[in-house]
Amino acid sequence: MSSKPGILIKQPVSVFSKRLNVNFGSGFTALTKAVVNGLTGNVSNVPENLVEMGAAVGLAKEPGEIAWLLIFRSLIQAMASLVDDNQDLLKKVDNDDIETIVKHRLENCLQNLEATELTIDSNFFAHPEELAIVLAIKEPFRQWLTEFVSTPAQAEAISNRLPTEFVYSLIEEWKKNSDKYTVLQTELNTPFIKASEREQAWQRYSIWLQKQVNERMFSEAFSLEQVYVPLRTYYERKVEIKYDDDFISGLRESYKQDKRNERIVVDLQAELQTWLDEADKNDAIRVISGGPGSGKSSFCKIFAAIQAKIGKISVLFIPLHLFDPEDDLVNGIGKFINDLRDIPLPPNPLVKDNTVEKLLIIFDGLDELAMQGKMGEEVAQKFISEVQRQVNAFNHVQTRLQVLISGRELVIQKNQSDFRKPKQILNVLPYFLDEEEIKDNNYIDNQNLLKQDQRQIWWCKYSQASGRGYDSLPEELDEGHFREITSQPLLNYLIALSLVRGAVKFFDNSNLNEIYADLLTAVYQRIWANDNPVIKGVAEKDFVRILESIAVAAWHGGDVRITTVTEIEKYCDRNILERILNIFKQDKKASLARLLTAFYFRQRGLKGRDDTFEFTHKSFGEYLTARRIVQEIKIINNQLKANEEDSDYGWNKLQALERWAKLCGSTAMDDYIFKFIINEIQLQQDKYQVDIAEWQLTICDLISYMLKNGMPMEKLQLSTFQEANWQARNAEEALLGVLNACARATRNVSQIKWPSPEAFGNCVSRLRGQRVDSHIHSEIFCLNCLSFLDLQNSILQYQDLYEANFKEANLKEANLVGAILEGANLERAFLKGANLKEANLLRANFVRANLEGAILVRANLVGAILKGAFLKGTILIQANLERAFLKGANLLQANLEEAILERAILGEANLERAFLARAFLGEANLGEANLERANLEGAFLEGANLERANLEGANLERAFLKGANFEGANLRGTILEGKI
Known part of the structure; x- marks a missing residue:
């Protein structure tokens, strides 16, 4: 055989044309026995006649035979891994049926496969998934799987994952047993074999990235890649519209610039591919913003896998909940690589000795860094600054580093100035998106993507x-x-699961939490129901309660996605936990690990010295945390009722607040x-007929007690006053939030x-804190929880209530002088006699609000919505109502x-008798x-539309009416003397 690299790269290696006489039927028989006996977790556990069959045909003698050993072991490992990954979908098969399954179901296909000559050439390691034997084995593997899974579609989905799984197994096999395959290095001159250890590490990691999108999606047999739909996105572009408003007689002349944003719609993958290819060193950072469940993380995984397969740029994918954001970026990536031993990560590419020509780092989940209130937001801001600094440093001469960051909208908005x-x-x-949404949001869709x-x-x-x-x-x-x-x-996917189960009836007013609850029941019934002999006897309510506690543990840790065994033990109900552990009859770690795998958990390395687990999607943790908080309100309400009936039972208000602070103070x-809390409380009222009005009264009493006596933080024995103060603030805000959720359900004030009178102002000031974000859409949580509150006579002078939600609140005779209520929601609010002098009410919503007799002197109501508002006797002297919407208002x-x-x-x-x-x-x-009878004396009405207006008895003396439209108007008795 020639050893010249050029010849070997271009042509197949002739020695590999030899027919490889291997009995696949024996292999499948052995694998089937392994499935039945639950031994597929590792190839070393599969019966030896399966993985060491090579000895019988002399696979250790010639290069072709050694290559077969590599391929065969990798194929078996790939199939075994796929079977092990789908153990929960496998049906029981008697040992007596194994030979029948293999010999009769697969005989023809296997005979054809064994008669096929196999050759490999220098391209083998570049695209091993294209090897003929891999494609040929898919069909018998699929047929074989149909005997063990419930549906042909499951067998198809699993077998479709074989090529990618084979590539990963091949790389791992070479790494573990490279000494057995040294002879191939003289026969094949390929970049894979000749690569340095560092280059091979990148190759292994690239294959791992491709494997991630090929793994099971939640509890399904199929993968993300099989159902993924390419995402669309938009970026904003400012458009300046210039126009002149020319007012005569020198009354007013102005030149304005009205800025608005166009939303340019593009394909997300194509847009980022262009950005990567252009590689502008001055524009090396991109940010993906989206809500929970919008597909950000899925896209990041798909994009990483695509770039890894293309191979033009090295890709490093970093979930930020596994990253230390407060460290120097170079050191932080080094720690990330060193801590995650279960991932074949390459050496730190930001270290001088390990640099690559071009690198893309994908940081997924910026919101993970901002989970702990203002402290977390500062961490996120510092992280962004550090990324920008390092990108500028690495790209000083040419583009070497590009960074893609994903995160939820709120945290991106808070850092938009960067x-x-x-x-x-x-x-x-x-x-x-429907046509109305497209039009209202000013989308520019030149590619017709929408x-x-x-x-x-x-x-x-x-x-x-x-x-x-479904078609x-x-x-x-x-x-x-x-x-x-x-x-x-x-x-959309969760609804698909509930629709398939048929347990949820879908109506227009269906509650989203009901769908999550159905998912919880489905997981319990599939894995935890009484037909599972290993864990028989675990009640569904205990299963749910433990999962809720796990979510709270993660939330207390600053992230509703990840937690550790130690934190779980700290927050779980000990009686329930011990009962479940006794059923398992295993050690705690093993039992909890098994529990965590039930509800979309997966293990993710270590946190300190403790095993770390994470929800596969953050919204599962958020839903379970909300359920636990609502459950706590239910418990507190019952305990307080018991205590009122007999002081020897239940809890008093102090004990209830202590319990609440423990649950809601940490984060x-x-x-x-x-x-999720709003939905859960609504569900309790609508589906389970719970008296939410009673809960609402209970929380009002607790807040009243807390305002007088304070939150009992001394009971928690926290180490510092600062920590006690912070946790008290969190607990108070959570109590206000849950009260508001109850009020939204009952619609009671x-x-x-x-x-x-100043108590509410003091309270909201403490909860709101000082704004540090100048972004116009900055949101403060507590200000969204003020609807349906009785705040009559409250003193709120000059308060920052920007975009606050006061829907249907009682603000009768409240003092709101100079208050900032820009963008606030005051729909149906009761503001009779309130003092809003010089208040900023820009864009505020007063739909059907009662402002009778309110004082709005010099108030800024530009663009305010006052549709159907009751403004009888309201004082609006010198108020600015430019572009205000007052249709149907009573003035x-x-x-x-x-x-x-x-x-x-x-x-x-x-406007009858209005002045x-x-x-x-x-x-x-x-x-x-x-x-x-309105008094319009000296009013400026140029170009005004008074069509069909009733002006009977109105005073238009000295009014300026140039260009005004009075068509069909009633002018009987109108005073027009001296009009201009």
């Missing part, structure tokens, strides 16, 4: 991979709020958990006994002297408004 380059932030779009309803694609792929009979999205899921839910990748609540006897109503919409409004002297109404829309 990402100012065009196209730098890419916002993930849902599977489906015309495709990607839900239809997903359901077709899902049907093919799972064997379900499109089921009709019942294309209506009402299910349109929005099925547009989100994760929720601040956020909007994601809060949404919460009657808290505030000890003084009877309101005082709008010198108010600015430019381009305001007052159609159908009642509008010298008011500015240029281009205002007063169509069909009632202005009977």
Whole structure:
């Protein structure tokens, strides 16, 4: 044989043309026995006649035989790994049936396979998955699997994973037994064999990245890759619209620039591929922003796998919940690589001796760094700064490092000022957007990407991979709020699971938590029900309770995704835990590890010296945490009732608050958990007929007691005052949040006994803290929990209540002088007699609010929505209502002297006897408004629309009416004397 590399690379190695006489039937028989006996976890456990069959045919003598040994062992390892990974899907097969399965089911296919000559050439290690034997073995492997799994689709899905699994097994086999294959190095001159140890490490890691998207998706037989739908995204582009407003008589002349953003729609993968290929050293960071379950992490895995397969750039994928963000980036990556021994990570590429020509680092989950309130947000900000610093340093001369970061919208928004380059932030779009959403959000879709309803694609792929009979999205899921839910990748999948089970009836008002609860029941019944002899007797309520405690343990640790065995033991109910451990009759670690695998957990290395586990999706942890918090309210309510009936039983308020502080003090609540709490409380009321109004009263009493006596943090024996103060604040905010969730369900106003008029102001100031983020959309959790509160007579002067939610709150005669209520929701709020003098109410929502007699002197109401609001006798002197929406508002006897109503919409409004002297109404829309006996003396009405308006008896003396439209208006008795 020639040993010239050039010849060997181009042509097959002739020695490998020899027929390899191996009995596949014996191999499958041995593998089948291994399946039955549960021995497939490691090739070393598979019967020796399976993995050492090579000795019988002399596989250790010639290069061709040695190559066969490498291929055969890798194939068996790949099949064994796939079978082991799907153990929960396998049916029991009697040993007597094994020979029948192999000999009769597979005989013809195996005979054809054994008659096939196998050759490999220099391209073998570049694309081993294309080897003829790998493709040929898929069919008998699939047929063989059909005897063990429930459906042909499961067998198909598992066998489709064989090529990728084979490649990974081949690389691992070479690494473990490289001494056996040294002879191949003289026969094949390939980049794989001649690569240095560092290069081989990158090759192994690249194959591992490709394997990740080929692994099982949750508890399914199919993989992410089999049902993945490419994501669409948009980036924002500012557009400046310039126009002149020319007002005569010198009344007003201005030049404005109105800036708005266009949303440019692009294909996410194509956009990032272009960015990678262009490799601009001054634009080397990209950010993917999206909500929970929007597909960010799935895309990052798919993109990493694609780049690893292309091979033009080295890729390092780092889940940020496994990364120390406070360390120097170089050291942090070194620790990440050293700590995760279960992943074949390459040597640290940021260290000088290990550098690669071009590197892409994907940091997945920026929000993981911001899970612990303001401290976490600071960590995230510092991490971003460190990434930017290192990228600039590495790319000083040429582009060597590019970074892709993913995270939820809120944390990206809070750090938006750090990402100012065009196209730098890419916002993930849902599977489906209707035409109204596209128009309202100013999407520019030049590629017509949004015309495709990607839900239809997903359901077709899902049907093919799972064997379900769907050729499109089921009709019942294309209506009402299910349109929005099925547009989100994760929720769409969870709905598919519930639909298949048939346990949830899908209506337009279906509760999302009910779907999560059904998923929980499905997992219990599949893995934990009484037909499982190993764990027979574990009650579903105990199973759920333990999982809730695990989620709380993770939440207390600062991340609702990961936790450790030690933290679980700390937070779990000891009685339930011991009962389950006794059923297992194993040591604690083994038992908990088994428990954790039941509900979408997986093991992820070590945290300190303790095993670390993580939910495969953060929303599972958030849902379970919310359930546990709601369960605690139920317990507290029952215990307080028992104590009221007999002081020897139950808990008093002090004990209840102590218990609450232990549960909700360690970590601040956020909007994601809060949404699940809202749904869970609504579900308790609607489905289980729980008296939520009683819970609401109980929480009001607890808050009243807490305001008077404080949160009993001394009972928790915390080490520092600072920690006690922080945890007290978290517990208070969580209590307010759960009260608000109850009020949203009952729609009753919460009657808290505030000890003084300033008590609420003091409370909200403490919970809100000082804003540190200048971004316009910065959200503060506690300000979203103020609806349905009784706050009459409260003193809230100059308070920062930006975008606060006061929906249906009682603010009667409240003092809100100078308060910042920009973008606030005051829908149906009761503001009778409230003082809002000089308040900032820009874009505030006052739909159907009661503002009778309220004082709004010089208030800023630009763009405010006052549709149907009751403004009888309201004082709006010199108030700015430019572009305000007042359609159908009742302004009877309101005082709008010198108010600015430019381009305001007052159609159908009642302005009877309103005082509008010298008011500015240029281009205002007063169509069909009632202005009977209104005083418009000296008002500016140029270009105003008064079509069909009722102006009977109105005073328009000295009013400026140039270009005004009075078509069909009632002008009987109108005073027009001296009008301009």
